[in-house]
Structure formats: structure tokens, C-alpha cells
Amino acid sequence: MSATPEVSDPHGLMTRQFQVDPYPTYDRLREEAxxxxxxxxxxxxxxxYQDVQGGFKDPRLSSNRAGAFGAMLPAALKERLAPVxxxxxxxxxxxxxxAHTRIRSLVNKAFTPRLVEYLRPRIxxxxxxxxxxxxxxxKMDMVQDVANLLPVAVIGDMLGIPREDGLKLRAWANAFAVFFGTTKYTPEVLDLMRTGIVEMEEYFRGLIAQRRKSNTVGSDLLSTMMAAEDQGNILSEQEVLATCSLVLFAGxxxxxxLLANGLYLLLKNPEQREALLSSDEQLAASVEEILRYESPIQRLSRxxxxxxxxHGQTLRKGQKAFLMIGAANRDPRQFPGAERLDLRRQDNRHIAFGFGIHYCLGAALGRLEGQIALRTLMRRFPHMKLEQEPERLENVAFRGFKSLHVALR
Structure with missing residues (x-):
């Protein structure tokens, strides 16, 4: 993904404007290219939409991006970035x-509807x-005071991680987000990712050793993975460490x-708040529309x-393909009035959590966190307002804010 100043970029994909508002570019590309x-x-x-949704289940598009990333590394970096x-x-x-089927089937055992409902009062x-x-x-900064803290607390509870370690976990997750959302692998980005991976795996390796030494077995996800055995296949320690990292990052x-985008949209469209608060069914539908309209994950690569x-083009073996979720979820061929936020929208088959065998494991949990947090905010602080227009992340994979300052009364 590295770019040089000489590289052609007629659609401005490397610009700050694209990070702030990619939707006009998505519109042009959907129609013209x-x-x-x-x-x-x-x-x-x-x-x-049809191409992106289809791409998630197309065997001609491989998810093995780690192998592709390793293969593209120059010799001087291969050893240093081996942990990544x-x-x-x-x-x-x-x-x-x-391999995906084996690991996913084991982790699926922890992400059950029963567990999600169990977490409702804790959320x-x-x-x-x-x-x-x-x-x-x-007053508060929605990003730092709520949106960054709630998910890491919930995922930490699932994994069986002490609450006081939340700040470390959040820092590592943020480092991963920078890596996956960059358009240029600078030395700083690569070092940040390497440090995050190494430190996180050391942390989880210590937890695993501690539990084995004390013979402590719980009902949390880490304990489940440590004891997981399915058809005679036991997860290796590396797979346990990697899955802990993935669950934390993705969750x-x-x-x-989702939380920050949702609050921003509700504050900018106060006439739609009633829809969110009118019933449990409408609350769920409102969160789905927020996910469609401002998809937290804008792209996934294959x-x-x-x-x-x-579309008249030849896609060659070994090349990358970017499935643009954010563009697909605004495709008027699939969603009438796609550019309009409508919390009462019906038949909302968005793909904000992906599609097919790689569909997001924690989708139900993320939805529940969004429903509880946004409804509680609207009920407790009906007069809240933006203190200033927020600044978007410098990231092309994740759509969110650096901060979101609001006055509560």
C-alpha cells in the first residue's frame, strides 16, 4: 500500500478530504469505475453492494493477508516484523x-446468545x-470517556482480564487500528504495530502461565480457549494468543x-431521536441504520x-482487492435514499459486520453495547449538544472521531 509522490491518485484517495468525507468519491467510483x-x-x-457482498464469499478472494504482507516485506524487515x-x-x-474453520468453531462456543444476554446487565x-x-x-468527550472505555471493559470481562488493565489493552488496540487503516507503511507505523503485538502477546502469555500454575479455570473466553478441544484439535498457544489479540482489537x-458515530448522528439529527427511544424494536432498527450510514469499518482487503x-477489468492473481463496506452500504441500488439517515428504515441488510464465513464474531455484542449506551445517553441527557464540530480520524479503514466533546445539560 505504500505510495510515492509520483503515484497517480486521481480520486484523491490519499488526501485528508477523503478521510473526512469519502462518500462523494464512493459515489463516483460506484457509477464510473x-x-x-x-x-x-x-x-x-x-x-x-453486490460486488462487495459477493466478494466476502468468493473463493477467488483469499483472506490470507498476513501471508501477502509477509511476502511483500523487504529482507531487512522480515526478521524484525516476524512477530507481526x-x-x-x-x-x-x-x-x-x-484453519479458519477450526479456530472459528472453537471461539464460536464462547460467543453464544446466552453469553450476550448474560452481559446485558453488566454492560x-x-x-x-x-x-x-x-x-x-x-460535559464529556464521548470518545475518551465512554466509547473507548466501554468496549474494552466488556471484552476484558469476556476474556477474564482485570479491569485495571483496560488502558493497556486500549493502547494496543489503537496501535492495531493505525496499522490496518494506514495508506503507507511508514517505519513508525510498523514499529507501533510490532510493539503492540509483542507486548500484548507477552501480557496474555503471562496470564496463561499464571492460570496454569494456579490451576485456575474459569468460564471466560481465555479459559475456554485454553481448554478447547474439538475433534481432537487443540488450539496452540500461538493461536490462543493471536485470537485474544483479534477479539480485543475487533471488539x-x-x-x-459505532458509539461515537451514533451519538454524533443523533445530535446532528435531533428529529430522529424519538425513533430510537420509542420501542426496543425501533432501538434495534436505529442502531442498524447507524451501522449502515456510518459503517465503523469502511474497508476490508482480500x-x-x-x-x-x-466490470470489464481483469483482476490478477496476487493483487489486492479492497471490499469497500462504507461504499456498499450507501449504494442506492440496495438502499433507496441511501444518502439519507432514516432510523425507521426497514429491510436494512447492511454489511457493516461483513458477510459469509468471516462475519464478525462479536456482532451481537457490539449491537447490544450500541443499543444500551445510546438509549441511556438519550434518556439521561435529553438536552445534550455538541460543544464543537469534531475531527475525524486520519484513517481509511475505520470511520470515527479523534474526540467528540458534548455538553450534557
Whole structure:
């Protein structure tokens, strides 16, 4: 994905304006070049709903991005970045069957509807605690005071991690987000990712050793993975470490941006708040529309496994393809009035959590966190307002804010 000043970028994909508002560019690409090769990004950009949804289940598009990343590294960096490649090579999100099937089937045992419902009161308790602290000052930064803290607390509870370690976990997750959302692998980005992977795996390795020494077995996800055995296959320690990293990262980033984007949209569209508060069914529908309209994950990449034709273009084996979720979820072919936020929208089959075998494990949990947090905010602080227009992240993979300052009364 590295770019040089000489690389052609006619659609401004490397600009700050694209990070702030990518939707006009998505519109142009959907209509004029639905399969567009970007020199700036080093891959094909797919923007239509049908192509993106289809791409998630197309065997010609491989999820093995870790192998592709390792293969592109210059010799001087291969040894230094070996911990990154080793870890990512065991992330279920970044591998294909059969390894994906084995790891996913084991982790699925922890992400049950029963567990999600069990966490409901714990999520509400944590939301209330965070908002109590904010209410005492009459204002808050939604990103730092709520959206960054709630997901890491919930995922930490699932993994069986002490609450006091939340700040460390959040820092590592943020480092991963920078790596996956950059358009240029600078030495700083690579070092940040390497440090995050090494420190996080050391942390989880210590927890595993401590539990084995004390013979402590719980019902949390880490204990489940340590004891997991399915058809005679036991997760290796590296796979346990990698899955802990993935669960923390994916559960944190997606939900953080859902919460901040959701509050921002509600503050900018106060006439739609009633829809969110009118019933449990409408609350759920409102969160789905927020996910569609401002998808927390804007793109996921794939590696092309064999040559094929699409929209008159030849996509070659070994090239990258970017499945643009943010563009697909604004495709008017799929969503009438796609550019309009409508919290009462029906038949909302968005793909904010992906599609197919790599569909987000924690989708139900993220939805529940969004529903509880946004409803509680609207009920407790009906007169809240923006203190200033927020600044968007400098990231093309994740759509969110650096901060979101609001007055609560």
C-alpha cells in the first residue's frame, strides 16, 4: 500500500478530504469505475453492494493477508516484523479454511446468545458508571470517556482480564487500528504495530502461565480457549494468543466507532431521536441504520487467488482487492435514499459486520453495547449538544472521531 509522490491518485484517495468525507468519491467510483485499480492503494477498489457482498464469499478472494504482507516485506524487515506476521497468520479474520474453520468453531462456543444476554446487565452497569462520572462535570468527550472505555471493559470481562488493565489493552488496540487503516507503511507505523503485538502477546502469555500454575479455570473466553478441544484439535498457544489479540482489537474498534458515530448522528439529527427511544424494536432498527450510514469499518482487503473478470477489468492473481463496506452500504441500488439517515428504515441488510464465513464474531455484542449506551445517553441527557464540530480520524479503514466533546445539560 505504500505510495510515492509520483503515484497517480486521481480520486484523491490519499488526501485528508477523503478521510473526512469519502462518500462523494464512493459515489463516483460506484457509477464510473466499480472495479477500479488504485495505484495509490496498490489494489482494486470494489464499491457496489453486490460486488462487495459477493466478494466476502468468493473463493477467488483469499483472506490470507498476513501471508501477502509477509511476502511483500523487504529482507531487512522480515526478521524484525516476524512477530507481526506470526501473530496475524493465526487471526481467524486473516486466514482461509480449513484453519479458519477450526479456530472459528472453537471461539464460536464462547460467543453464544446466552453469553450476550448474560452481559446485558453488566454492560448497563458499566454505561451508568461511565455516565455518572461525566455527569459530575456536566460535559464529556464521548470518545475518551465512554466509547473507548466501554468496549474494552466488556471484552476484558469476556476474556477474564482485570479491569485495571483496560488502558493497556486500549493502547494496543489503537496501535492495531493505525496499522490496518494506514495508506503507507511508514517505519513508525510498523514499529507501533510490532510493539503492540509483542507486548500484548507477552501480557496474555503471562496470564496463561499464571492460570496454569494456579490451576485456575474459569468460564471466560481465555479459559475456554485454553481448554478447547474439538475433534481432537487443540488450539496452540500461538493461536490462543493471536485470537485474544483479534477479539480485543475487533471488539474494541468496531464498537468504539459505532458509539461515537451514533451519538454524533443523533445530535446532528435531533428529529430522529424519538425513533430510537420509542420501542426496543425501533432501538434495534436505529442502531442498524447507524451501522449502515456510518459503517465503523469502511474497508476490508482480500488477496486475489486467481485471475477473473469484473466490470470489464481483469483482476490478477496476487493483487489486492479492497471490499469497500462504507461504499456498499450507501449504494442506492440496495438502499433507496441511501444518502439519507432514516432510523425507521426497514429491510436494512447492511454489511457493516461483513458477510459469509468471516462475519464478525462479536456482532451481537457490539449491537447490544450500541443499543444500551445510546438509549441511556438519550434518556439521561435529553438536552445534550455538541460543544464543537469534531475531527475525524486520519484513517481509511475505520470511520470515527479523534474526540467528540458534548455538553450534557
Amino acid at each position: 466499480p472495479a477500479y485499480f488504485s495505484e495509490a492503494w496498490g489494489g482494486w477498489i470494489l464499491t457496489r 506476521v506470526t501473530s496475524l497468520s493465526s487471526w481467524a479474520l486473516l486466514i482461509d479454511p480449513p 448497563q452497569e458499566q454505561v451508568d458508571l461511565l455516565l455518572d462520572k461525566a455527569e459530575a462535570t456536566g 474494541h474498534e468496531t464498537t468504539t466507532h 488477496v486475489i487467488a486467481e485471475d477473473f473478470e469484473l
